[in-house]
Amino acid sequence: MDKIIVRGGRRLTGTVKVEGAKNAVLPVIAASLLASEGKSTIYDVPSLADVYTINEVLRLLNAEVAFKNNMIEVDATKPLKTEAPFEYVRKMRASVLVMGPLLARVGHARVALPGGCAIGSRPIDQHLKGFEAMGATVQVGNGFLEAKVNGRLRGTKIYLDFPSVGATENIMMAAVLAEGTTIIENAAKEPEIVDLANFLNAMGAKVRGAGTGTIKIEGVNKMRGASHCVIPDRIEAGTFLIAAAITQGDVIVKGAVPEHLSALIAKMEEMGVRFEEKEDGIRVIGPEKLKAVDIKTMPYPGFPTDMQSQMMPLLLKAEGTSVITETVFENRFMHVEEFRRMNCDIKIEGRSAIITGPANLQGAEVAATDLRAAAALIIAGLVAEGYTRVVELHHLDRGYYNFTEKLASLGADIERINEDTIKKAADIANVQSNLA
Ligand SMILES: CC(=O)N[C@H]1[C@@H](OP(=O)(O)OP(=O)(O)OC[C@H]2O[C@@H](n3ccc(=O)[nH]c3=O)[C@H](O)[C@@H]2O)O[C@H](CO)[C@@H](O)[C@@H]1O
Numbered sequence: 001m002d003k004i005i006v007r008g009g010r011r012l013t014g015t016v017k018v019e020g021a022k023n024a025v026l027p028v029i030a031a032s033l034l035a036s037e038g039k040s041t042i043y044d045v046p047s048l049a050d051v052y053t054i055n056e057v058l059r060l061l062n063a064e065v066a067f068k069n070n071m072i073e074v075d076a077t078k079p080l081k082t083e084a085p086f087e088y089v090r091k092m093r094a095s096v097l098v099m100g101p102l103l104a105r106v107g108h109a110r111v112a113l114p115g116g117c118a119i120g121s122r123p124i125d126q127h128l129k130g131f132e133a134m135g136a137t138v139q140v141g142n143g144f145l146e147a148k149v150n151g152r153l154r155g156t157k158i159y160l161d162f163p164s165v166g167a168t169e170n171i172m173m174a175a176v177l178a179e180g181t182t183i184i185e186n187a188a189k190e191p192e193i194v195d196l197a198n199f200l201n202a203m204g205a206k207v208r209g210a211g212t213g214t215i216k217i218e219g220v221n222k223m224r225g226a227s228h229c230v231i232p233d234r235i236e237a238g239t240f241l242i243a244a245a246i247t248q249g250d251v252i253v254k255g256a257v258p259e260h261l262s263a264l265i266a267k268m269e270e271m272g273v274r275f276e277e278k279e280d281g282i283r284v285i286g287p288e289k290l291k292a293v294d295i296k297t298m299p300y301p302g303f304p305t306d307m308q309s310q311m312m313p314l315l316l317k318a319e320g321t322s323v324i325t326e327t328v329f330e331n332r333f334m335h336v337e338e339f340r341r342m343n344c345d346i347k348i349e350g351r352s353a354i355i356t357g358p359a360n361l362q363g364a365e366v367a368a369t370d371l372r373a374a375a376a377l378i379i380a381g382l383v384a385e386g387y388t389r390v391v392e393l394h395h396l397d398r399g400y401y402n403f404t405e406k407l408a409s410l411g412a413d414i415e416r417i418n419e420d421t422i423k424k425a426a427d428i429a430n431v432q433s434n435l436a
């Protein structure tokens, strides 16, 4: 089992570069299934566990996928299979994003029910409502969701009860090959939606309005493979902005797009953190003293739920009481118990976490409860007294490439060790000492 060991007290300085966005590349890879002609080439693909998972799903569906040097080539021109098994959907919920493209192209998709996860129950009723409105029949049985349509899907108007990112993406991908025009109302506005629309349009689709609450998709007869460069990861960028600020550091986060991070930057500025826009990124300068602020997570352009856990250590170091209210997911405070091991005062009241600072964080053994919690606990370790040991790193590997190496390059005292390797080394040492 891998473990990250971080010793607090180092100030971060220097430059760090962000990868392509996990949450943009996963739907883009799924969308490449729509091309019945030509290959798709996707650039700036991060080397993440989730990317390997979606590649495997595509291979199971009979697409050819080659991944090398941050570039993926997908050839989906052979007849596609239509089933995504539990083994993959369980590892990564974004596997359900193959449903829209499969329904559009083949008229059938059978995907294991995603079930709940560490941040809440996460239903997909809005995705299914969209498919049904376009003429598909949806059935649930034996742990699978099955959607079918005779002939083509039909364009229609779909109002989402909540601007769900996944539902907007799945419905957009289903609608590009539908007969007539689909209008998604109360659509998600995240930059990842715009990125997906750009890729779909490069493939021959007619998608307008992505990035606003109303997206119009005029169905076309055929999609062909296209080239696409994935947008930079705003959540990875935000994670480094916080890591630098908490250590009173001075760091340039290369590739960070200021407009994608405005809610986070505004809150951090309120706390006393300084920013400078650079040609290809953002410079962040952490202050000696941080001020408490209140945060409410919201769909984009509101404060991102994916940055909520990482803000917790920053707020723990601020003077006064801060409140984080989580409105997007019903249960995204699992990491609070782990923070409590590090000597801090956080109370949970309903959907809010009440944080009293400044905390004198102490190093401890902690376990990541989800992807962003893993990063948050490591950030806390950067300013804790002594050593913090973080386990359950498979969560981290889903969304951060070389996180330890990148922090170490900025001056953090951090290393990742593999306990199996250490155990093997100890066994060899024992054998050698017995032989001596
Ligand atoms: C791979 C990916 O891009 N993941 C992101 C995506 O997840 P994901 O696409 O799953 O998030 P959604 O926007 O769909 O979910 C937001 C909320 O809506 C609810 N909901 C969603 C769909 C549905 O049919 N019914 C329903 O009730 C969910 O349970 C959740 O409470 O957006 C989230 C919100 O910004 C981010 O935290 C995730 O990192």
Ligand SMILES: C=C(OP(=O)(O)O)C(=O)O
Pocket (backbone or CB within 6 Å): 023, 092, 093, 094, 306, 371, 372, 399
């Ligand atoms: C919650 C996240 O991802 P997913 O939707 O893939 O679980 C995330 O990226 O923080």
